[in-house]
Each structure stands twice: as C-alpha cells, then as structure tokens.
Amino acid sequence: MISLFDLSLKLNGFPIEKAKAELNEIVSLSEKEYVEFLQNKKEEIVRYHLNNNAFYQELVQNRNDLKWEELPILNKQNLQKPLEERLSKGYSLKDVYLNKTSGSSGTPFIFAKDKYAHALTWASNIMRFGWFKIDFNHSYQARFYGIPMDFVGYQKERFKDFLSRRFRFPVFDLSDAVLEKFLQKFKTKKFDYINGYTSSIVLFAKYLEQNNLILKEICPSLKACFVTSEMLFESDKKLLEKQFGIPIINEYGASELDLIAFENPKGEWQINAETLFVEILDENNQVLPYGKEGRIVITSLFNKANPFIRYDIGDIGILDEKSTLQKPILKKLVGRTNDVALLPSGKKSPGLTFYYVTKSIIEDDGNVKEFIIKQTKLDTFEIEYVSMTALNSEQIQKIEQAIALYLEPNLHFTFTRKMVLERTNRGKLKQFKSSL
Template sequence: MKEAKAELDKIIRLNDEQHHAFIENKKRDIAEFHLKHNAFYRNLNTSAEYTWWKNLPVLTKKNLQVPLQQRLSEGFPETKVYINKTSGSSGDPFIFAKDKYSHALTWASNIYRFGWYGIDFNEALQARFYGIPLDFMGYKKERLKDWLAHRYRFPIFDLSDKVLDDFLKHFRTKKFDYINGYTSSIVLFAKFLKRKNILLKDICPTLKVCMVTSEMLFDDDKNLLETQFGCPVVNEYGASELDLIAFQNPQDEWQVNAETLFVEILDEHNNVLPYGEEGRIVITSLFNKAHPFIRYDIGDIGILDEKSTLKKPLLKKLVGRTNDIALLPSGKKSPGLTFYYVTKSIIEDDGNVKEFIIIQTKKDTFEIDYVSEKILAPEQIAKIEAAIAQYLEPGLHFTFNRKTTLERSNRGKLKQFRSLL
C-alpha cells in the first residue's frame, strides 16, 4: 500500500503534458505485457505484436466467461492474486483477478477520493447499506470483514418500517462518519426519515457525507438525501473488476479516474467518439498484469463532458446499461431508465409509493411492480400512461402490480428497469 500510495501521488502531480505521456506509455506497456505473457489475450488479437491502439480488440464480458485459470498471465497463479466476482447485474457475471499491486492501487485511489470529503479509511466509521450472504459462514465472514474495515453493515433485503426503525437506533448510538451503499436502499431510508420528520444529522452529528453507488441517482433523490441527512451526497460509479471509474468531486463534477484507468467512448463500430457524444463506455486497467482488461466494454452507455481533458476527464452523463434498452413497436429504441424517470416524476408525488421497478414483457407491454401504503389511484395510472405516450410513443400497455417487497439481486441491488425481450 505504501508503494501504491506513492505512485498514485506521483501520477496526480503530473502536469497535462506529462500526464498525456504517462497515459500513452501505460497503454502501450499494458498491451505489450499481455500480448507477450497472456495466451488468452494474445489469441483474441490478430497479431502478437503491438502496432496501434485502435487495432486492439474491444473485450466484452462474454469474452471473459471462460475459466479464470485460462485468463491469467504467466507468473500470476491463482494463489498469488486477488480474486473476486462481478455482481451479475449486467446479466453476464464472471470471476476476475487483479495482481496485488494493482489491487493496492485500487485502494489507494479509493482513499484519495474519499479524502476529498475528510474521510480517513483508517479511522472513519462507515454505515454500510449493502446486501450480505445469508448462509451462516458467509454471514460471519462478511461481518468479520466489516469489523476489520471499520464499518457497520445494514442488510437491505428487508426494508420495512420496523427494520428501518432498528437502523435508526444504531445512528443514535454509533458515531458514523459516512454512509456508503446502494442508492435505492439509502433513498428508502431517507423517505422513512422524512415521514418521521427526522434529520439524521441531529441524531448522528458526526455524519460528514453520504456516498451512493451501483444504481442511478436522480436529482430529486439527491435533494431528498441531502435534506434528510444534513450532509453532502456524493455519486460514485465503479466496477468491482476495475476501480472507481468516476467520483463526484467537491466542485460537483463527476471526475473520471485517469490515474489507474483509461476511459474511451466508442460508437457501434468501435470508433472513438469526441467529447460530448454518447456511446459505449470502454475502459482499460492500466496496471493489472494478472488479468487483461484492455479496451473492456463494461456494458454502460455514457457521455464525457466537452470540458474534459486527458488528465481530468469528466463524466457528463451515465445513460444506462446497453442491455437496459427498451425496444418499442415503432422500431424506436429507448433507454429503459426513460420509462423509470417519467414514471417516477408522477408515481411518487404524494409519497405513497416507496419504490418501484419496470419490466418489459413484450414490445408494447410493461409491468410496473411497486411497494406502497395504498393501491395506485386510477387517475395516477392515467397520468403515467399519458406521460409515457408523450415522451416515448402511444399505444403501450401497462399492468400495475402492488407488492410487499421488490426482487433484488443476491447482493441487494435493485434493477430499476429490466427487459425480458
């Protein structure tokens, strides 16, 4: 960690010209390393020699769904690397590896960015809103890891008022420095506080900041969190197989990690798009020698801001996942979160609905599952259907299903839109 922190600090101090040279050298170095020492990556290329960056293939998660042993580089056996698995929220889960130095740089990057908000990983107590394994050994192992990492976990599979009231008791008795976890669960906790007319900072005055991750954070939800928590709310975007990809800085910019990663925005033909244009987010891990993540299509769609530079890229917009696209009868394609956003603006007006998801079952048919205190009124349903007809297209059919809880992933993520097509 000491060596990783020193290297990260050196990278951060580079000027624009030096950083440009750093990126170009690291791109070439990591590509040449894997072409020479990784048979799996070499077989994906048309040549074993590095010629030009744009000639390198764009990797997808499906490319990587072969046994891990086949993907590891020479000199990096499974016993000497960090191994984990992706959440599977994209529909394509797989096991991955990082060499220990690359993994240390990941933590150095986390420590650096959390430090923007006065969070010291060695001392700060985290309120962690995440899932947890439910088997005995898995549960105990995760609790031990939490204790060692100075965090207290709030399991999010049951978010009833009774459970949220128990959460609140911990905030009264523990000196939490920050909140970190899945957006939907933290938003639900904030809605509970609003109903109770409680400002979290009043009962937990040590609270400095809230970091949300893994799920879309809408502006109105961010306003709700900041109001009910009484502290800044920071939006982070990351991937377990990579690093923190983007992290909201104190100037309210979504700053992309340009120290350990190289981020490109590509069109459907793998051409690099200029800043300001929407495309596929493709990422290179500049330091991971154990496993190739070179021009890796993470499965998300986004836009880099026109103000971006190579040293300080800014994520202007994260549109959604490539597999979260709704295919409509007219032939139109629309990000599924468009449905979610339009519906959200109406469905939560009176505070009745706690959370909801949208599932596309046919090109013209959608199901909306929601958790609420009382069933949706016909006039609300009519407003939702009219708004979607206006923003997307008319003639779509909806079924509204009131639920006691919504289905989450085994890690506790809530997938807001899902297409079954």
C-alpha cells in the first residue's frame, strides 16, 4: 500500500526520509555522545540566528559573547510582530512551513519553521506514535478536533484528513444527539486510534458510561487513545481507560515547537530531547534543579527560519529527579502561567486548583458533563456548567465549602446552567479564565 502520508510530506517539500535518518542517529547516541550533540546544537542554533536573524540580534543587543545562561528569555509578546521582521536571512514566506499558535494563552502569533525542522517534527511524531504500534501511513485515526467553518478552510482540512487517514469529529457541538452520531461511526469504521482534545474525548467517554458501553467492544480495531492540548486529570484518565478499554496516552506539545512530552510505554512523560532542549526556570530566570517547580522554557534545536531560543511557553512544570540530559522526564505539568487566580487575601492560586476542587465534588453523580470557571472580580467567580438537571443548593454549598477549605473563605460564586459551553475557535475548552 502506498505511504500516502509520507508522500504528501515529500510533495510539500518536507524531506521526511532525511529527517527520519537523522532522528534515528540522535536516538542511538550514547549518553556521552548525546551531551556533546546537545552542546553543539545549542551553540550552532544561537550562532546561526546571531548571524542571520535581525530580530534575534536586536534581542541580544548584538552581543555575541553571552553564555547560555545569559541569553534573553523569549516570550510570546516579543514574537507579536510581523513575521517578515522575524524571519532569518535567506527565508521567505513561500519556502517555510507557516502556522499560527492557538492563542490559548491569550497571545496568538504567526510562526515559521524551515522545511527540514518541520520534517523532523513529523519524524519525531512518527517515532513516538510507533511506540504504540500506530503508523501514520496505514493506521486510521478518529480525530476529535475543531475545524475551520469557512467553506474553503473546511474543504482543505477534510482533504488533509483524507491524505492523513483521519476521520474528523468536530468538537463544537457535543450534545448527546451528536455524540450518538459519533458512536454510530465507531460501529461502521475500523479506527486504529483516537487523537484529539482531552475535554471532548472525556465528554464522549461520559456518554459511553451513561449508556453502559465499552468502545473497544463496539470498535475492536482500536489500539490506543492520545489526548492533547488540555489537562488530563487522573480521574478522567481512569474513566477513559474504563470506557474505551484501550491505553490512554498523554501528550503535551506546542504548534510552534514540536511534541514536547509524550507518555512512553512505561507511563513516563518523556521529553522530546531529540529536537528540543527544555529548562525549568525560576522568576529570576535561574535554572532550577530537577524536582523543583518553575517556568517551562524551551529551545528548538533545529528551526533556522524563526528563532525559538530559551522561549518561555507560558506553562509551569517540574522535571523529575530521575531525569538525565538525554532522557528528561516531565514529572508534572502544573498549568499555564496566565491562568492564575488572585484572591482577596493577596494569595495567588493556579486557576486549575479551583477547577480541580470543584471537579472532585461536581462529578460524583455524573450529572454535570462539563464546566468552566471565570473570575470576574477579586472575590467573585462564575461557574458555567452543562448538566441533565440543575445543581441544587446542597451541591452548591458543598462546592463553596470545599473552595473555602482549599483556597480561602468568603469568596462569592454564581452558577449558570448552559446548553453548551463556549470553546475557542479551535474547539478547545478553557477551564479557567480570569478577567482581572
């Protein structure tokens, strides 16, 4: 059978064979060789952008005597200027891979990758999915994602799906009637794996639970489910494993970089150390030791078109104590830096703490399908939720008590029941938002 996926990459000018060969070389380096490889790659990419990228030269104030630790931290605000001003010499908008970040951090921007760097991204994806016997050329994907709603964008995405052996389930409307239609597709199509946004896949699993169905029994060809783009809570992972009857693999990535971490068959969240270099920094930009929580800062080792050197992605995380340079393990992804709740006492708390506490109470009877929390004032929060029946005063009181216990007392809540929750234009559900 023709390898349509590899072929479509090649036709678009992405040298996938070369990228796969280099990736194999990197993976087979000894620990000592890897340390040398990483050092060389870091020096090489900095030197390249200092010589060829006016935007980066300006950022480092034209100094080329800086040690790695002294290099500036790049953030999303730095990158919000026209792409032409950020492209390296010798690259034009026609000969790079172009895309836009999802804007889930509130600061979207357009970025470029040179074609070889993008081919390496795909080689890395192919290798990691291969750990679970998934092959992009032959395996059939059930894709839970958004889709452009304009005619041309919609048709283009559907054609890309066809080439990539994917069937797309758009996630903008996830009412029971729509989920029932999804289920019918699993009865008639031989899917090998599921891939998509955590929140919509969890919602589908709740629908199966409600109807006492196990997906693997309905669609026996299924091998694995990969969730991405949103937090996967332990309780949700258990639900997915139970209702799908297949392994659930957690991935963490960023469109402007690559897959950042991918759960390996041992259940560790293994960082992609082949194409990226990941550091954890404190608020003074000092590198933290393994085991300490801080800002996730990432360097793209191969992207020559656009510098992503010591780039603060806006997430908070911890690298495991057992990490090595060659095999860093992400112990925990705490959440996004901008999703922080400021409380009247002056305390700062990750917005996901609210979400987590509320979730532990709200879901024990399966009535509430989804909810989001919005902070409107220092002491005021709105909880919007989708459910079969409205929350009663006893349940509301329980939530308020738990939040008072975990966070602080005297906070005010309003609860609004909705038919559907608003998602971003990509179809993601933003669990916590602060308008402060």
